Amino acid sequence: MTSIDPSRRKLLRVTGAAIAGGAVAGCSAAPGESSDSGGDGGSGADGGSDGDGSADDTPEPSGDGGSGGEWTEASTVKMTDELGFEPKQIQVEAGTTVTFENVGSIGHTVTAYEDKIPDGATYFASGDFDSQDAASEAYSSEQAGNIPSGESYEVTLETTGTYEYYCIPHELNGMVGSVKVV
Numbered sequence: 001m002t003s004i005d006p007s008r009r010k011l012l013r014v015t016g017a018a019i020a021g022g023a024v025a026g027c028s029a030a031p032g033e034s035s036d037s038g039g040d041g042g043s044g045a046d047g048g049s050d051g052d053g054s055a056d057d058t059p060e061p062s063g064d065g066g067s068g069g070e071w072t073e074a075s076t077v078k079m080t081d082e083l084g085f086e087p088k089q090i091q092v093e094a095g096t097t098v099t100f101e102n103v104g105s106i107g108h109t110v111t112a113y114e115d116k117i118p119d120g121a122t123y124f125a126s127g128d129f130d131s132q133d134a135a136s137e138a139y140s141s142e143q144a145g146n147i148p149s150g151e152s153y154e155v156t157l158e159t160t161g162t163y164e165y166y167c168i169p170h171e172l173n174g175m176v177g178s179v180k181v182v
């Protein structure tokens, strides 16, 4: 039984008044989705997890033969109301601090996939959780780790290799990204 506490409700109302209608629609879609994903083990959700589903995303002009392997040298990633990380794949040198900036109006998380970081690398997630389970539980119970509009999250990556991460409320919308540390 989820009872919305009064303070949160107030916050939502204020946000709704402050921004345009379009953004509010995106906002209210998120909680419904995340509660869905909790209960259902993925019965008919073929499209969600694997390749088939991504076709409806953005038709990428893949002219240069780079099969999804475009790595942008950048240490700042923007989180947008289009429910994406931009750039989606970045490359940095070891020891770089990567900044994730929420430039939109909807909240996001930056949550590493525990089994998709290099061996020996330190786990990272907004809210500073040390495991993916802890991060997703804390998010679903109290939205911990949420990065609100205008805020950012920083992580310094020392171990080389590729890190993949996602946004908890928008993973199903394809909000995932990677960082390659060289």
Ligand SMILES: [Cu+2]
Pocket: 083, 084, 107, 108, 109, 167, 168, 169, 170, 175
């Ligand atoms: Cu998001």
